[in-house]
Amino acid sequence: MSKLVANVRNTAHRVRAAVPAAPVVPPAPRWAELAAKAAVWTTVPSGVWRIAFGFGVPVGFTGATAARYAEHQPGWGTVYVVVLSALAESLAFLTVGLVRPWGQVAPGWIPLIGGRRVPPLAAIVPAALGSAVLTAMGLLSLFGGWARNMAEPDSPRGFAALVMTLAYLPLVVWGPLLGAVTIDFARRTLRRR
Template sequence: MAIEEGVRPVGRAAVRPVREPARWAVWTARAAALTVVPSGVWRVVLGLGVPVGFSGSLERMFGRSMPGWGTVYVFCLSGLAELLGFLSLGLVRPWGQVLVRWLPWLGGRRVPPWVAVTVAGLGATAVTVVVWWASLGPWARNMSDPESPHGLAGFVMTACYAPLLGWGPLLAVVTVDYYRRSRR
């Protein structure tokens, strides 16, 4: 079987290489991946039982569940967010075009560009809608609660969650760049 020009064999599949991303796209993907880190660190600190500024019933609620099942919850939530943020890098790295070999049944197979674009586009849309909706509605109401963190603790909490506002838009920009590069 002859390999057509411009296609290189990789593992089980012949892959038409996606053009190399521009430097700005790589930096944008890295920024998208890093937007989830501060909120994850804040949740881990909360899960470890460090006082983060809650008072009254909220302090009692978090004091009862953290550490314990609440810790497991915030660790898993933070881990999932970090994993999803890390996947942003797949749009600018080779492992986003061909699945890594150690994956059972799928390793070494080509990722169809339309799948990557669809999943990343839906993810960017979902993250943007959820984060922006939460910041304009529930976040504002919750932060006005007298038992929520205020002063320095409120500033730190807000500063840790604010980068999430950029996650969806940054992912959307990298997705459009990936789509542009992968078109035949």
């Protein structure tokens, strides 16, 4: 039994020695941690609204639009909105990796890459692109698409329109929050190179 324990220890030591150590990176400032957490929360209200809509809760659509959605909810429409909401929340949660150690060294439970150092550009490039796309989409929605969609005759009116607007409005700041956290991450991780 003691020989087995010794073999396990030797193997663990060899594995640790084979994994390159991550460079020392200063911790994220408090504002970056708060911005990363806020980015995660920006997707929650629209996800809750979307899932309620997917399960057939009347959210204010009328006429042909309501009829078109009603035939798929509950059903494939429900699956679609749940998956879309989970995907948005998962992507937003990746922002936290820019202020936590698992954004620099992959967690050990991840197959094939667990315990390995994450090259900074492997996080910076997708995060910067995501920030640019999300910021552009937010601005386009805020200054064009939203008003046009709400002008449709079947769109929610009154209180239902207010609820939908309040649910989707936080998404406008997701891109800028991700951008700020990405800039901080780049500043901290690329400084030592």
